[in-house]
């Protein structure tokens with residue numbers, strides 16, 4: 001057989017030209033150390049920060065630290081399935097999660113896998129879990145209300161769609177309850193243009209607690225428009241760390257379709273602890289309270305993603321309700337101060353109020369919403385409804401504090417105290433009973449205008465319940481007018497007063513007789529007591 005030299009040379013030249021100087025070794029690394037949900041990997045020189053890694057046995061991880069010779073990675077699934085010497089493949093993809101309407105009604109882990117015992121979820125789309133928030137030009141100011149159905153909040157700490165409002169308080173003060181009631185209150189908007197898609201992210205909670213929440217949401221028909229993302233206390237720290245971003249991505253999918261969404265992160269203290277654990281294991285330098293230096297960025301890049309998109313972008317919104325747990329009311333600790341500074345206001349819950357039976361246990365004095373006011377409906381902002389409610393309650397508390405030291409009270413002051421006490425009573429609200437904003441306006445109006453003064457303290461809750469029923473039945477004409485216009489015009493106010501008067505006549509709950517004493521302004525009463533004492 002005769003060789004043609006030219007042919008051989010051209011074949012070899014072709015091979016040489018086609019040779020790529022990219023060794024596969026850069027795409028495959030080797031585990032050199034593994035434990036506690038993290039791994040050190042040798043190789044993977046071209047790995048990106050945040051890149052998804054494929055370990056053997058279908059275990060996934062993510063690049064966390066890029067070091068000179070090695071890569072530090074977190075492992076999402078069972079890390080005990082991985083051993084030293086295992087090969088790791090980089091995927092070239094940043095970490096993403098499945099998104100889409102198929103997830104509604106389901107309980108999933110942060111990687112979108114169902115954990116509710118239901119069938120596989122046939123999603124077709126994915127979103128990166130960690131993305132840069134929309135810029136200023138892509139947004140518009142918050143302008144529509146996100147009704148929580150909780151009187152004290154909708155009246156005094158109103159939340160707007162696209163806002164970030166922190167729920168903060170000690171253990172067992174009703175933080176989760178506020179978030180869950182807010183989700184339940186969206187039920188009546190489901191299927192209307194005011195619909196809100198909800199994502200509840202549970203981080204580091206007991207399985208039984210989360211199961212309880214899911215059960216409640218199911219019972220109130222709220223799972224139809226809700227996704228629950230759970231990374232429990234028993235799950236690996238990396239799962240707890242990424243859970244809020246994954247939940248946010250699932251909500252963003254709807255937001256970019258022009259829908260209103262609500263994301264609850266319950267709670268970010270536990271996420272910060274999981275992040276601290278990972279960071280310390282990967283030997284990042286500890287800072288204040290042993291958190292790594294970038295823990296602020298952990299929460300800011302998450303909460304920045306809450307926004308109201310501009311009309312050109314479809315006008316969707318993502319409202320964030322992060323939850324933070326404090327230790328003995330210590331709001332000045334590291335994580336609470338960080339998150340307070342990132343959000344647009346906070347709802348502060350107090351054990352003292354909770355145990356005194358004031359539930360929701362909101363301390364109105366130091367709770368605030370910095371942007372939601374512009375989104376509040378006009379009727380609620382009316383000067384006889386909620387406009388002065390916060391100041392009146394503050395003055396009431398000051399007055400009450402004075403009377404505890406046994407100062408003699410004149411009748412007018414006593415009456416003022418009675419009214420304040422009834423207002424506090426009227427703002428109490430049981431769980432799972434969100435109230436329509438129109439009914440809230442009527443109830444608060446009745447309180448501030450003295451229609452509750454004649455009701456015995458213990459009867460206020462019943463009065464309120466029966467009044468709302470009456471307002472919806474016999475007062476339906478005025479009520480639907482108010483629901484339509486959302487403004488308490490003088491003629492409408494007169495009709496509302498008429499409904500309240502009628503109800504006061506028919507109800508058996510007006511036990512006390514009215515005395516013909518004019519109320520003096522609260523601040524005047526406080527001033528008078530001050531002078532009396534000094």
Ligand SMILES: Nc1ncnc2c1ncn2[C@@H]1O[C@H](COP(=O)(O)OP(=O)(O)OP(=O)(O)O)[C@@H](O)[C@H]1O
Pocket residue numbers: 169170171172173174175176177178325359360429430431
């Ligand atoms: N408005 C309310 N009226 C009556 N009970 C309430 C109210 N809000 C909360 N509770 C009750 O108070 C308890 C604590 O509430 P919740 O679990 O919401 O608090 P939390 O602050 O989220 O607690 P944790 O620190 O465990 O997360 C629960 O038993 C709940 O049913």
Ligand SMILES: [Mg+2]
Pocket residue numbers: 175176177266
């Ligand atoms: Mg809770």
